[in-house]
Amino acid sequence: IFKLKEKQIPEFDLMLLGIGIDGHLASLFPNSDELNSSDLCVKTSSSEHNHPRISMTLNLINNSLCNLFISNGEQKSKLIYGTNAKNHNIPFSLVNFNKTNTEWLINE
Numbered sequence: 710i711f712k713l714k715e716k717q718i719p720e721f722d723l724m725l726l727g728i729g730i731d732g733h734l735a736s737l738f739p740n741s742d743e744l745n746s747s748d749l750c751v752k753t754s755s756s757e758h759n760h761p762r763i764s765m766t767l768n769l770i771n772n773s774l775c776n777l778f779i780s781n782g783e784q785k786s787k788l789i790y791g792t793n794a795k796n797h798n799i800p801f802s803l804v805n806f807n808k809t810n811t812e813w814l815i816n817e
Contacts, residue, residue, distance in 0.1 A: 718749065720772050723776075730782070732788055738800065740798060741755075743764065771804060775812065777811075778814070779814045
């Protein structure tokens with residue numbers, strides 16, 4: 710579909726993303742090795758979520774034209790508004806907000 714050359718990263722027009730109360734993004738969890746992956750997708754797991762998952766990586770997320778984040782709840786709102794630096798404990802903070810257009814739908 711994308712007709713990519715080797716090592717080329719697909720560019721999505723829009724990614725719809727959620728954030729967990731621990732700051733995880735997609736299924737990329739705090740302090741996980743997958744946060745540094747150069748792959749497009751990875752198998753992930755977490756002690757909080759006892760089943761394996763498949764997730765897009767930051768490599769792919771940061772190559773989209775627009776990221777639309779949907780968040781619900783006071784805990785998540787406090788996390789979003791209180792985060793202003795890149796932090797491996799808060800994976801959503803590792804999104805390249807300068808490269809992608811970002812929109813937020815937040816219900817506090």
